[in-house]
Amino acid sequence: MATAAATKVPATMRAVQYNACGGGAAGLKLVEVPVPAAKKNELLLKLEAASINPVDWKVQKGMLRPFLPRKLPFIPVTDVAGVVVDVGPGVDGFQAGDQVVAMLNSFYGGGLAEYAVASENLTVKRPPQVSAAEGAGLPIAAGTALQALRTIGAKFDGTGKPLNVLITAASGGVGLYAVQLAKLAGLHVTATCGARNVELVKSLGADEVLDYRTAEGASLQSPSGKKYDGVVHCAVGISWLTFEPVLANTGRVIDITPNFTAILKSALHKVTFASKRLVPLLLSPNKADLEFLVGLLKDGKMKTLIDSRFPLSEASKAWGKSIEGHATGKIIVQMEG
Template sequence: MKYETVTDVSGEIVEVGSGVREFRVGDKVVAKLDFWRAGGLAEYVAASESITVARPAGISAADAAGLPTAGLTALQALRAIGTKFDGSASGADVLITAATSGVGTFAVQLAKLGNHRVTATCGARNLDLIGDLGADEVLDYQTPEGATLTSSSGKKYDYIVNNTDNGKWSAFKPRLSYRGRVVDVAPNLGNFVASVLTLFSWRKKLSLVIMTLGKKDMAFLVELMREGKLKTVVDSRHPFEKAADAWTKSMSGHAAGKVIVEM
């Protein structure tokens, strides 16, 4: 494998097990490694056929390597709010926080593919980046409007996809429409409690997303990428010997998109 993140890898198959039927040596693939046995930062890794898909020509290994975990989490969050990707839905007013995170960058793109009207938050230096991904309105989280999640039109949000563990239910609730909902992919303790308290609410509620999607869903994302409808935002690339620098950048909270280690 050549291009890697900790649990997500993309490269070329050099050996297959006796039970493998779908792939052969030399195939280009992208895979999500089992979390408990991740080990993506290695020259060779063992990936399960059950969560490995072919990487089509035209998709770079680096772009593919950034897709699995972040892309699948974003897809699950968007599906949790009823998003359809066949053009049949009229869409809703959706706020996506921390839009420059790996999940956030994919969530903005997927929300627009679902015909949603998207407001997103990020730092000032990335306003144009998120706008270019399709967001209809981008809020600088360090401004009063961004801090309070206030749209310039004053609209309420039908859904909020929260990607930051600093987000609080108390801040989200006033910005929701009458039956609005928060989908939280990075819950803190307070939001976990709120998710329980709002479980049976007929009005505003908060629910948690734990990524459970698999091979079929990853193939769907790869196909969107092949069609040019979805892309990986790559913050930076690092050689394997600088993997520690890549990890530091990733954990800093200041990366715009994915941090890739090249083998």
Template structure:
């Protein structure tokens, strides 16, 4: 008579009357035998050349079975169930590879802590085999499913295709999941197909030269939803599903090898590479080269607004010859001054010593004056449409943050003889105009600005915020679960300053 715990193990992995992959079953049996001297109780060969095995572990061996292998037993059953469900939905084209797929999944979940040296060496190769096989069976996310089952999970927002704007975003709440605590929920297995692949997001692991940041706040930029709309297809994003967002502030929780400048516990602000994104999640992997330490005087919300908006304004002004030491004496025009970039451009222009003229809607005139603008034009008035300075000044530098609302032909009459315009939203039309100006050897320049993120510039901005010289204008805040509402508001084009996503409490 088998003991109760042995009987429990027997029931966990025996499937009377059901045929499963012979390769997978043989491997599973041999794995348990090699680890714990288990003895097969009965084996039967079926006519279809697959093997049905009823296996039990003897009492004295089972008493020493570690928790990791109980997880393996449960994972095996869940994997087989998911694969069988996939086969029912779609004809299996490569049945001979299903055993290797199951083996790869189990090997992956044993990980470095369990399994043999050979098993660990086989893991990456077998995982590739398994992924191809399962994808063809309509169950391409099974590898992801198995990996996620053993990992800590996080809340995240992703999209899996171009188009659909904010409606394409799919927010989810995911709790930490471990086999021994709660097991796998049935809906994960039942929905284990390509469509549901992105619904499980394990906390990413930093690679060599990367840091893992627990995100406290992130900010929305128009490029986020423009990229989702397909403006940069097929180059961006790098792959689907994609977690959008580039601007984050939070706390370092883990560092990869060769990272010397950051340690767990550091408060930071970071820019994430556009093609990979990752900001709209509880955790994100950042590059130390675009990450700086955030002092206590700078909140996560303030810091998260800086990377794209403030760096874009800073780059435009420095490219125009500003040093931010108060010595600049030229005249600057900032169009679209009430937006994310515009609010920073006005303030940075004043820090540099410029005479700043700004355009915005009537309701925001007082705000832009408060930020330091010397002259403010309502863009709907005749003077505002012609960009005429009330003091009659010509502009040495223009930061065009008003996108297509203001063209070079609108700005040219008000430019100084050697005036320079920085276009922040390049398009084929603006690029052509820029080329024409260069070819004609005109002294008036029309430059397309492409953001180049450097840690030293981000550090300068953080310093300005710490000193009280630079302020973030916050239009609104949304929790992570309502990112789609934040995107909708951004796309409407009437946000004043920045839209912030609050992820965790500071």
């Protein structure tokens, strides 16, 4: 049922939206729009922070047409943190004042705004040890890293095998989480990144780090000669022919940004019962994973590395920085008071 806090919610809010596909950062406009209302099993959140992921600007670019965006104008971004200010019918796990992390519905977005509606089943409580910015970084990036590692065979309860994994583009949003999660699972980690981030990636636990611009890095070969049981592939432009020689007999390359060629290659591997396989991964959002990840931040077992922070009024600058593709960690938009 609605709470007393609902009476404090204004009729309108500032939000950043685009009116057409294409346009990049220049296509984003700061507007005043009505505050949405929480329907059945939904929460109305006053947002404190949101994180931009590459999928957000790929949607704007039209790469996921005709599925996304569902309708225009569109307020992008799904990964947010904030405070519950109202609850819809059927919600019994939250109340006004709860600090939370949420992943908004991809069809409707809404994260670049002062208020947003979130589904109860993709919202988790955020303990005081986890800041809004740290929590907002989790849903897509850390969730993808977690599911990719599980697909390889990583376990986080101490029962897993000591697998060898490669993480490409390890200094990006997904990669930095993947390195930390892989070490929590007891895996041997080889990682690739640019020279300026080698020490950072090592500090997160990577056993071997390759500068992708060197010949050794381009070949992806482990300095210790280990073959990889799995690859969390966060980069683009690396062919299967490069991966195949460095994989163990039943190695898997988990491609988190699969293109049409990768999907065809994966299908071919399936029908030919290939022992080494390319596996496309699309995130399957769920509450249990998000609770697990928030818990790791709370306990200090993992951290969100933040590249930069921008106020909502400068969201277009944050958007442009993400498109450039050189961020080290998460790009955060913070909602000013």
